Amino acid sequence: MVELAKTAGFCYGVDRAVGMVYDLLEKGKKVATVGPIIHNPQIVSDLAEKGVIIVNEPKEVPKGYVLVIRSHGVGKIVTDEAEDLALELADATCPFVKKIHRLATRAGEEGKVFLFFGDADHPEVMGVVGHCTGEYYVVKNESGLYELWQNNPDLAQKSIFVAAQTTFNTNEWKNCLKTLKKLCTNHEVFDTICNATVLRQAEAKILSENSDVMIVVGGRESSNTAKLFSICNENAETYLVETAKELPNLEGSLKIGITAGASTPASIIKEVLVTMSDMNQIAEQNFEEMLEESLKSFNTDEKVRGIVVGITPTEVYVDVGRKQAGFVPANELSQDPNVRPEDIVKMGDEIDLLIMKTNDQEGTIMLSKKRVDAMKGWDDIEAALESQEVLTGKVIEVVKGGVIVLSKNMRIFVPASQATTSRGEDLNGLKNKEVNFRVIEVNRGRRRAVGSIRSVLKEQRKAAQEKFWTDIQEGQRFTGKVKSFTNFGAFIDLGGVDGMVHISELSWNRVKHPSDVLSIGETVEVFVKGLDRENGKISLGYKDPSQNPWEKLEKEYPAGTVCEATIVGLTDFGAFANVIPGIDGLIHISQIADRRIEKPQDVLAVGDKVNVKITEIDFENHRVSLSMRALLEDSQAEAAKADNGEAEVVYSTEAE
Template sequence: MKEIIRADHSGFCFGVREAIAKAEAAVREYDKRIYSYGPLIHNKQVTDRLEKKGVRVIESPDEAECGAVVIIRSHGVGKRFYEIAEEKNWTLIDATCPFVARIHDLVRAADEKGEQVLIVGDANHPEVQGINGWCGNSAIIVGNSQTIPDMEAEHLFVVAQTTIPKRLFEGILEELKKQRKELSVNHTICSATENRQQSCMKTAQQVELMLVLGDRKSSNTKKLYDISKKYCNNTYFVENIEDLPLKEVEKCNRIGVAAGASTPECLIKEVIANMSENTLENNEMNSMDALMDEIEKSLRLPRSGEIVTGKIHQVTDREIIVNLGCKKDGIIPSDEITLEGDQKLTDLYHEGDEIQAKVVKTDDGDGSILLSKKKLEIGEHWDEINQALEDKSNIEVKVVRPVNGGVIAAYKEVSGFIPLSQLSDHYVENVDEFIGQTLTVKVSRVDLRRGKAVFSHKQYLNEEKNKRIAEIWEGLSVDDVVEGTVMRFTDYGAFVDIGGIDGLLHISEISWGKLKHPQEVLSIGDKIRVKVLSMNQEKGKISLGLKQNQPEPWSVINEKYDVGQIVNGKVVQLKEYGAFVELEPGLDGLVHISEVAHKRVGNIADELSVGQEVAAKILEIDQDRRRISLSIKEALDEMPQPEEEVSETYEEEAEPADVPAEEAAMEVEETSEEA
């Protein structure tokens, strides 16, 4: 008995599935020639089928006329292509894989900042060529660690082709680090690719023979083949059913199957079915069995819920009659097909077209089988929702109506529930503001048996916020000066928003002078420029400084102050030996008690008070010891006095203060150190 093991994550990835869905929708929507710039995906079976439906592959923009409908392939294109599309007035259908589109955004932003972009990937692959087109084709492209060129740039902005092996990417990064390059690394390998490669490797290790299904032009399929060959020497590349090595298959009992991201499900199922049914002994019976199957099929009626395929026999504005190859025809009423605007059935479907639908009833009362395209689409929409849950990708839903505890939102023909707590990243008091809005959501839960889905807009918002925060962390460095907004205060400082991340501006880093509370110089909402003092991404902490934007007062004191100069200041501290006067934040001078007045002062508090504005003369500046000696009485001598206020002249010198000047100076030094 043969055992066939299908590798997990095989077949169409999310990006390929979306690209094909957009192409199929375009065929239905536009009644004219549709072009695909390059093969939509790297699979000839799929592109041939689309071509039969009217999607023609072009290799140059010159091949499409002005006003044409053009599909951008899943591999993406460069910026110049969009400019050409606008010049030629094309209707663009962008089927670029979301993961590739994200790389375009990263590269464009890096190029605008003047950074040197380095792409790890195949220079001849259309995805890499498209990425390069978003940085003016100036990127350095590296295919392996042996082809790294000499580079003048010290800083490199690194991205990867989505389908390259992770080991290759990491090996090139190691080589770049050996060259002492400063790297901004963006891990852009698609998770679906990595999962597909891991499951291929795991399957290849378990089997006697391995089949890798897909197009030989597909980069990711060729990489699966290389991986499989490494672990199972008996590996075969199967592009179509004719490539299936039945004689080799017959010799083995455990057979593995892996498929590239652009391999259609029909090929995978066809290969597995052929291996299950074919042996060397029964090959001769195949034609007879096929004939018997056809006879049996013509007699058997499909069951309710079954998905059937047939050819259109007749189309009217009311219904479509389908030949199902059995004794009854199928009928699809117009209300079982999704029509938009003024569309008619005869606009979309024609005699001889192949059509797929879901069986509603095996007898509609008139001897025909009742079919529905809508119910089939709903099934497909459920598949898309389920895939979004597995891929952790985003979908867009429209909020339809409020219900207890949240809202109902529709994804195409499927309704799901968004709990009130998942509507936003902040508290929602009234859901009415969301009704009618289209929201991007994550799929939280799917119950196919009960037909229920739960969505979360909050998860999407948090993910986007985390992406922005990660980008901010990547773009920040110690000593950078950035603009921020004062958000809130604590006793020990202020928290400043610097573009999505809060940094702490400690009270000691706000001013060169002493502050009791940040509110003395800052207000909520103030826009300020701060310096990044330290960063700890693991703990999510950033320390900021404001005072660093101004020179430290003592470092430039000789540029602003001279001995003999009369200065104004504010009394900030009283001691028994004198008063400290603040000339500016971070710069205090001492007025010894003997320099306060021309009379003997016993208690300095009788003459001065904290907060009082005074004028004083600079007696001495000692920059090394950080001391300034001031005199109020000498400043009074030099200031003009009104005639009626002639100062009293003392014949005797004022008695010295109780505290000697040398002891006061020692305490000044201690006070300065505390400050």
């Protein structure tokens, strides 16, 4: 019995590179490749017969040739040289490899060490190294990692980016990462092993465990073929062949498994299958049927994994390892309608997808990313409901009755009553903001999840209040926002806790209403005048003590001073007059005139400017007594004195 691995043969990157060369030849182009386009001597030989030449560096390319960069990629110096020489370039670098190039460059730009697991002599690794802009190291295996650390003990203190060759052995990778955790904690791991490699190696392991003999088909120079051989050889007698001519003579009723490296063309796999069938005298299975089985049409609602190979404003193209061309419409990429495709995925990204519709006639598959994400999200959301974990999400829409929060790739509806701390607030202010919330209801059947922002805000406010009351002291200064007004003062939000500035504390001048001094929403500097911890009340001061007019009054306007004052108020018992800004004094009705008057309004009106004498100052109770009558009496006394003096002089003259 012969069984062929489903993942045998060309991977996406190799198929793309080889196809690019053949396509250029069909267009009549002359082609040169940097190194062999593929690690398969048969393909390389066929291309050589068609005129394809192999060069080591751009300056070797003859005039008129197109230079193809193979899927392994090259260092930046190679592409820079090609551009300097004005060569026509066709870049077939595998998207997975391109991703590693970007990581290598980024590590240097961020001042981090780039640690790369792979074979230093492999073209892919040499190309990656050519994109390193800072400190880097190439390690082949776990023992090489230990050796690196022994020779460079300071690495344990550095920040490290960790990546691997796309064809690196997955088991070795796991062992290396386990060891790295013991050696260093400040490292960031990027899983750059190609998904096709992972699947190929995993399938080879399972197939070899269930086979008597394994045949690995591929070029002896191929790294991924060598790794397949190593994996299979651990479980079964294994042979590595490049063509059917190298097959061993296997007789008897053996169970034979066949796998092939990523650089092995379908024609060679077919030749091996047919030869094995003849050897074992079994009914030959149509190879085309076997291939078609691996290329079978997908069923709708089937999950697949693909690699991003193209991005446009309206859709993303993906390779899912089958004959159909996969595409994801922009509205199937994310639950957030405001994001662009390039914000969600990048070239070479590997993503999980759900098949929405197949079109065998056109050879296309319509796929969805957001639906797969939503499937994963339900479990997370239900777990969050159970644990009452606080989640973070972005408000992407304001809808009738509430807002939509995107979190864990799920659309969570937050009713208006649960969106803010108080009802009636404008929800539009939440749009595009990051918010914390709890899940309060999940109904998978109705595809509905409900959350509450308010419950988290209340908890946060309560925690802030407790800390606030623990720390606050009299005299402490705060920056707060004016929240609301009453006739007797203004309430200031100090950050989760409100304090009140009494109207008398707003200004040294007379204030009719807090709005004369402050505006709602204004940021102000205040200080704590008094605390009532039992009732949770805070009295605040706002006016500047350095501008205290009573200090000015004491220095410049002692009792007995005569000054001009403005009448600002009239009562039955007297008139209030402004002496200096911030201080009003009382002119008692008995001190307004030198005669009896019925009421102050008979003599004075608001706005009148009058001369007064400061007769008494009560600094403790902030009271000033004024008198107009005292000035009149002083004036009369002066006049009388003057009159008496003049009379005496006249009498003396007459006596003479």
